[in-house]
Amino acid sequence: MSAAGNLANYKDALLVLGTAGVVVPLLHRYGVSTVLAFLLSGAFLSPGGLGALTPYIPHLDWLTITDPERLAKFAEWGVVFLLFIIGLELSFERLSTMRRLVFGLGASQVVVSAALIGLVAYLLGQPPVIALVIGAALCLSSTAIVIEMLANQKRLATSVGRTSFSILLFQDLAVVPILILISILEPGNKGSLLAGILMAVLQAAAALVAIVGVGRYVLQPLFRVVAQTHNEDLFIATTLFVAVSTAFVTAAAGLSLALGAFVAGLLIAETEYRRAVQTTVEPIKSLLLGVFFFSVGSQLDLKAMVAAPGAIFAATVGLLTLQAVIIYGLSRLFGVARGAALETAALLAPGGEFAFVILTLALESHLVTRELTSILLTSVSLTMALIPACAKLGRWLAKRNAPPATVDPALTVTPAGEGNIKALVVGYGRVGQLIGDLLAEHKIRYIAVDRAPGLVANARREGKPVYFGDVRNVEFLEHCGLDTAKAAIITIHTQSEIDAIVKALRTRHPNLLIVSRAKDANHARHLYEIGVNDAVPETIEASLQLSESALVGLGIPTGLVIASIHEKRDEFRAELQGAAKKAGTETHALPGRKRV
Numbered sequence: 001m002s003a004a005g006n007l008a009n010y011k012d013a014l015l016v017l018g019t020a021g022v023v024v025p026l027l028h029r030y031g032v033s034t035v036l037a038f039l040l041s042g043a044f045l046s047p048g049g050l051g052a053l054t055p056y057i058p059h060l061d062w063l064t065i066t067d068p069e070r071l072a073k074f075a076e077w078g079v080v081f082l083l084f085i086i087g088l089e090l091s092f093e094r095l096s097t098m099r100r101l102v103f104g105l106g107a108s109q110v111v112v113s114a115a116l117i118g119l120v121a122y123l124l125g126q127p128p129v130i131a132l133v134i135g136a137a138l139c140l141s142s143t144a145i146v147i148e149m150l151a152n153q154k155r156l157a158t159s160v161g162r163t164s165f166s167i168l169l170f171q172d173l174a175v176v177p178i179l180i181l182i183s184i185l186e187p188g189n190k191g192s193l194l195a196g197i198l199m200a201v202l203q204a205a206a207a208l209v210a211i212v213g214v215g216r217y218v219l220q221p222l223f224r225v226v227a228q229t230h231n232e233d234l235f236i237a238t239t240l241f242v243a244v245s246t247a248f249v250t251a252a253a254g255l256s257l258a259l260g261a262f263v264a265g266l267l268i269a270e271t272e273y274r275r276a277v278q279t280t281v282e283p284i285k286s287l288l289l290g291v292f293f294f295s296v297g298s299q300l301d302l303k304a305m306v307a308a309p310g311a312i313f314a315a316t317v318g319l320l321t322l323q324a325v326i327i328y329g330l331s332r333l334f335g336v337a338r339g340a341a342l343e344t345a346a347l348l349a350p351g352g353e354f355a356f357v358i359l360t361l362a363l364e365s366h367l368v369t370r371e372l373t374s375i376l377l378t379s380v381s382l383t384m385a386l387i388p389a390c391a392k393l394g395r396w397l398a399k400r401n402a403p404p405a406t407v408d409p410a411l412t413v414t415p416a417g418e419g420n421i422k423a424l425v426v427g428y429g430r431v432g433q434l435i436g437d438l439l440a441e442h443k444i445r446y447i448a449v450d451r452a453p454g455l456v457a458n459a460r461r462e463g464k465p466v467y468f469g470d471v472r473n474v475e476f477l478e479h480c481g482l483d484t485a486k487a488a489i490i491t492i493h494t495q496s497e498i499d500a501i502v503k504a505l506r507t508r509h510p511n512l513l514i515v516s517r518a519k520d521a522n523h524a525r526h527l528y529e530i531g532v533n534d535a536v537p538e539t540i541e542a543s544l545q546l547s548e549s550a551l552v553g554l555g556i557p558t559g560l561v562i563a564s565i566h567e568k569r570d571e572f573r574a575e576l577q578g579a580a581k582k583a584g585t586e587t588h589a590l591p592g593r594k595r596v
Helices: 002-009 009-031 034-044 058-063 066-088 092-096 099-123 128-138 143-152 159-185 192-227 231-253 257-269 276-300 302-307 309-333 338-348 354-364 371-385 386-398 430-441 452-462 474-482 497-508 521-530 538-553 558-582
Strands: 423-426 446-450 466-468 487-490 514-517 534-536
Touching: 009 034, 009 276, 034 143, 034 276, 034 371, 034 386, 066 143, 066 231, 066 276, 099 128, 099 159, 099 309, 128 159, 128 354, 128 371, 143 159, 143 231, 143 276, 143 338, 159 257, 159 338, 159 354, 192 231, 192 558, 231 257, 231 276, 231 534, 257 276, 276 371, 302 309, 302 371, 309 338, 309 371, 338 386, 338 474, 354 371, 371 386, 423 430, 423 452, 423 474, 430 446, 446 452, 446 474, 452 466, 452 521, 487 497, 497 514, 497 521, 514 521, 521 534, 521 558, 534 538, 534 558, 538 558
Parallel strands: 423 446, 423 487, 446 466, 487 514, 514 534
Antiparallel strands: none
16 A cells, blocks of 8 residues: 555656657647647646546546646746746847837736726626736736747747747736735735835845846856866756746745746856756756646646536637737737737737636635636636647738738849740749759759749849749749740749649640659659659658768768669659559650759
């Protein structure tokens, strides 16, 4: 019994590690994002998920999270280390340039959202105090999920990234006065609201000044001494100590743990050790963030969804709609472009992790009922689970509303007077430019087309025969000389567009030599099926070039290496063409394979 009891203490940790090491990779293979995979896994293994079946199947208890609250306290460190790394990527100088968005847009969003959400709750019958608490809890977005997504996409420096981060940073700052407000609103508390907030602000400011003052003079010498030991373990320990200790200092001052780590990251960002520290913390942050997302999912109350589905659905849809409208309107008011404002609104409309902290404290302070808390937290969890879908919707809306690129009218002129061309290069990126240079070197007349006006303008200034236009429009391509061209070389990288161009060209020009770039072997096989003469899979070609370099470097004669590489390339080509014919879509009346 004792051994079983000891094992039970580690069950939750084992379930989290099993999720991170087995479940998430499997779901990711089927296109499920890492964040959503952790959220779904947490919900499934929660007491309200699989745990609801334990009265009927007792052994399922071993597959159920025992203590979601204890897990949530540990998971908070994922957000701490996320903000620590964000601080490393910023600097005080860059942060100061964002002050208008942080204290202007961010402050406006918190105040307006809290007021309007509270007003809706009041109109639905909640007392003023409870309505105020609801507004304060639901006006905050998810720093952890949104920043993690933008960081993985390398988009924190974009307009969407800066706007979202500015709002989220002020929301984190606003948590402190919100928590003080709830403690003062607790029944029986006679403390002064103004005095409490003023004392908290002074205490927080003193803590931040102390961190910045000490950090500027201590951190760089400290890391220098540790680095001189050339001991990686000591460097890791020092990095963790700095992040955790500053987090504790701000927490003791009434601020969030994450804010202290963020300030520590800003200080280290000004030293030469920022990249080494970032490399050290990144794996720890990723695992702890996974635990955080898992924890959020485990707090999803499926029983509440069954008991009050209408209320939860209304709260979820209402929160997403109201927050999106507010954030979009305020972003536009502060000069954010329409596309970026739409994407920011979609990202920040869902609720955030601090709603759990605020509503739980409100429940303990007897400000809200357990039933209302359950409904609100379930709705917040659902909105957080929808963040990946909201992000995709936001990017789609942003693209739809992006202003049209200004195009020099001279670039849109259809090619004329170029003489009889022999090759048409579709796409003039790095691959197309190299092909164009080789064609010119061998005295082969060609025209290249691309839809990036800046790229085309630069090429035209260099005297290259490049024209602007929609490369998917076959009529435009025909105006570019397909009547005399013997070959079309497709270099763009979007698979669906390549397929569409190949089909259109093969239909209207059955004798044209078509050579196309392919994403991989499967795409190349498909291109052979729909009519290309030659397809060049990126993955195969890269492996052949790597093999060639390695063999030459290992001392194999260059001539033998080149011959074997050509032979292997022909084997791959024959295999892919044979697979295409076997699929039953053999190309009719194609000219023999040629080299351009």
